[in-house]
Amino acid sequence: MPVRYAPYADARQRRKPGLAPLDFSTWIETDEYFSDQMTYRERLIDERRAVVFAETDNSEPAQNELLETLLANLDARSDYDVSAAEVRRPDGVIVPLRDDPPVLTSGRLAQEDFCVLEKGAEEYVLTSAILCFPSRWSLAEKIGHPLTTIHDPVPDYTEDLAKRVNRVFEGVKTGLPLWRANWTVHDHSELHQPSGGWRKEEGGETLYIRVERQTFVRLPKTQAVVFGIRTFIDPLDNLSDEQAAALLELVAVQDADDIDYRGGEALHEKILVYLTARLE
Ligand code: HEM
Numbered sequence: 236m237p238v239r240y241a242p243y244a245d246a247r248q249r250r251k252p253g254l255a256p257l258d259f260s261t262w263i264e265t266d267e268y269f270s271d272q273m274t275y276r277e278r279l280i281d282e283r284r285a286v287v288f289a290e291t292d293n294s295e296p297a298q299n300e301l302l303e304t305l306l307a308n309l310d311a312r313s314d315y316d317v318s319a320a321e322v323r324r325p326d327g328v329i330v331p332l333r334d335d336p337p338v339l340t341s342g343r344l345a346q347e348d349f350c351v352l353e354k355g356a357e358e359y360v361l362t363s364a365i366l367c368f369p370s371r372w373s374l375a376e377k378i379g380h381p382l383t384t385i386h387d388p389v390p391d392y393t394e395d396l397a398k399r400v401n402r403v404f405e406g407v408k409t410g411l412p413l414w415r416a417n418w419t420v421h422d423h424s425e426l427h428q429p430s431g432g433w434r435k436e437e438g439g440e441t442l443y444i445r446v447e448r449q450t451f452v453r454l455p456k457t458q459a460v461v462f463g464i465r466t467f468i469d470p471l472d473n474l475s476d477e478q479a480a481a482l483l484e485l486v487a488v489q490d491a492d493d494i495d496y497r498g499g500e501a502l503h504e505k506i507l508v509y510l511t512a513r514l515e
Contacts, residue, residue: 297459348365360379360382
């Protein structure tokens with residue numbers, strides 16, 4: 236069965252930033268992993284709170300508005316039961332709404348992670364987040380920083396792309412949310428990868444495609460933008476032949492900086508060998 240999101244196989248999504256309009260009723264996506272992933276999120280929030288949650292001073296109004304907007308969205312669905320004090324999730328778990336900072340509570344309600352960005356002196360700045368499933372970055376390193384600084388380690392985040400992304404943030408309109416997707420290949424299926432020395436780590440034999448469905452929602456009162464990250468991990472074996480061929484086309488032309496950023500030469504070679512053999 237082909238994987239659900241394959242931005243590398245879609246001409247519009249391949250071009251960065253590759254944004255498209257989002258139907259707001261699909262902002263939150265649940266799937267068969269809901270219960271397992273929510274149990275994992277609860278554990279991370281309890282045991283690794285300082286790793287998965289961060290907030291800056293004065294971020295509470297935008298956090299509150301995120302939670303309000305999320306509750307209104309979930310209330311329109313048949314699989315959530317929303318009341319003033321609590322929410323019953325699709326897995327039957329009751330989440331109290333007033334115990335924790337609002338962005339953290341939001342992270343207990345959905346498989347999505349949420350980053351809240353607010354307009355700073357020049358650019359949008361990351362002011363609060365719940366990030367249980369980071370793809371090899373540390374929230375503590377990025378909180379309070381503007382978008383361009385956040386992307387400092389990324390080789391293909393050029394000055395031109397930075398300008399375009401800043402324009403996107405200025406231009407996200409209330410009621411007209413957007414989405415895009417990115418991809419990367421890991422030799423690990425772990426959802427929670429909060430940076431560390433991963434570039435030097437030995438992974439396993441199986442290769443996985445990791446895709447983030449990223450959403451951009453403007454909050455009308457505070458004018459903050461919520462960046463939602465919904466992570467999907469599948470073994471490369473699950474790609475259709477068309478998806479595998481499209482991925483090979485991109486992997487084959489990656490430059491040295493990009494290869495280095497995404498895990499180094501040995502991993503790159505492993506991906507090439509796998510995809511070439513797969514398509515023979
Ligand atoms: C249209 C908007 C955006 C574009 C085009 C973009 C582009 C990129 C690209 C090309 C990468 C390299 C890895 C990959 O290909 O996925 C990346 C990584 C990253 N992005 Fe974005 N991004 C966007 C929005 C955001 C936002 C809103 C945040 C806020 C938290 C963010 C945080 C990051 C982080 C933390 C990394 C990893 C950086 C590292 O390795 O330290 N991005 N982004």
